[in-house]
Amino acid sequence: MNQLEERKYYEEDDEIDLMELIRTLMKHKIAIGVTTIAVTLVSLIGGYIYNKMSTVNSAIIGFNYPEIENGKNPDGSVFLKEYIVPLNVLNNNYSEYHDTLKAKKIADFKVGIKVEGLIPDAIQTRIEAALKRGENISYTPTQYKLSTKENKDVLESVVTDTVNEFINKYKPNYSVAKMEELGNYDYDNIYSLLNDRISLLKNNIDSEAKKNYVSNKLGYSFNELLVKVESLERVELQDYYSYFTVNGLSLNKIMREIRYDSEIRDVKLEKEKLQAKSQMIKNMLEEFKPTNRNLIIPNVGEFGIKIDTENEYYSNLINQYLTINSEIKDKEFIIKKLQEEKGIVNYPSEAQKEVIDQKLQVIREKLNNIIDELNKLNEEYVNAKYSDMITIVSPVIETHNGKPLVLFLAVGVVLGGMLGIFLAFTKEFAKNYRNKYSK
Structure with a gap:
């Protein structure tokens, strides 16, 4: 066989083999298609699950x-x-x-x-x-x-x-409760309640952060409200206090006298303490010798305390002595004043009750009006300063760290097709093997 014939033989043999492959694929095309589809579906489902997990x-x-x-x-x-x-x-x-x-x-x-x-x-x-x-x-x-x-x-x-x-x-809550009806409290107790409420109002209003805040909507500032509160405290509240103290008015004379006795006793004890301290300093002054550098302290003993500035120390003792004696005089004045007030305690007449009730009504109405204005201003101030102290900058979004499903589709088609072809040739090979060796 010459070279031309040999080449022709191989080409015919190759052509036969190629046609055989095509016939084999066509013979098993359904199985190949089903396998491709199945693998593709599995790939897509797996890709979807993977993406969801990612x-x-x-x-x-x-x-x-x-x-x-x-x-x-x-x-x-x-x-x-x-x-x-x-x-x-x-x-x-x-x-x-x-x-x-x-x-x-x-x-x-x-x-x-x-x-x-x-x-x-x-x-x-x-x-x-x-x-x-x-x-x-x-x-x-x-x-x-x-x-x-x-x-x-x-x-x-x-x-x-x-x-x-x-x-x-x-977020601060600066809301202030209104002053309710004062009930049947005695006049000095009512004064204490009003005084405490006004003090709380002043603390609420008077802060560095609020000092320069002015509401364009409401037309007033915290400073203006503070002036109103101080005016109420200085005028109406003081007028009410002066009226019932000067006239010695009380709804419970016995309890009021007991309270006076208690206050007088406390002030007297304070006075006695000051007097004891004053006597001790007086003794120290009498024992102090400018020519002697040793200071004798009563009830303690003699200590060799060296004093380099006797005159300055002596001056300090004198100042303390004078200050304490001044405080003693103040206590005596308070005791005398309390005793005088106790002596005039009496029940109010109907006319006096009416006057004092009117004074209290005016104070309560003015106080509640200020509280109303303060609550409105506080609400505006808090919303302006703290409304955006924490915000949602970006709402919830989904981020997929997996791969596009089209990629899983392509991989499924390729792998499915290759698996289908492999299974088709495997099945054909097994068939030919059985036919060859079963004879």
Whole structure:
């Protein structure tokens, strides 16, 4: 056989083999198709499950209040990333969504809520540059990313509850209750109640943060309210106090006299203490010898205390002695005044009751009007300053860390086709093998 004939033989043989392959594929085309479809479906389902398992839901919350820049909460306590999502929020959401959670244990659920501080690129660059210089820069992020593999509804609930919990915990509540009817208290007790309420009002109003706040909507400021409160305290309240004390009015004469006796006894005890102290200083002054550098202290013994500035020390003792004796005189005046007031205590007449009730009504109405204005101004002030101290910067979004389903489709088709062809040829080979060796 020459070369031309040999080449022709091989080409015919190849052609026969190729046709045989095609006939084999066509013979098993249904099986190949079914295998391809089955593998493709398995690939798609597997890809979908993989993508679902790789899905992460995330949201961003931001803090906006002055103390955050120094790593503090609004109340001045230390701000910690670990406490952004409160424990009670995690517990409540675990109980609510327990049946739909991927994490079946509460510990796994808590660990699955990730909190990550977001550092701006400019700040990150500064931090890295400082580290290269061997320096440390303290920075508290103002935005935090909350993420979890749980479903979107769970994270939305956690984020919303976290924001509400922070506001409820740190947003100030400056609301002041109105002054109710004063009832049948005695006049001095009513005065004490009114005085305490006015003191609370002044403390509520008079703060550095509020001093320069003026409401354009309401048309007044905290300073103006403070002036009103001080005027009420200085005029109407003092007028009421003077009226019932000067006239010795009391709704319970016996109890009022008992209180006077108690106050007089307390002041007398204070006076006796001052007198004892005064006598001790007087003795020290009498024992003090400018030419002798030893000071004798009564009831203690003699100590060799060296005094370099006798005249200055003597002067200090004199000043103390005078001050204490002045206080003793004050106590004597108070005792005398209390005794005089006790002596004139009497029940009010109907006319006096009417006068004093009118005075109290005026005080109560003015006080409640101021409280109304203060509550409105407080509400506006708190909303203006603290309404955005924590906000949801970015709502919950889904992030898929898996692969596109079209990729799983392509892989399924290729693998399914190859498996189908392999099975077809395997089946054909087995058939030919049995036919050959079964004879």
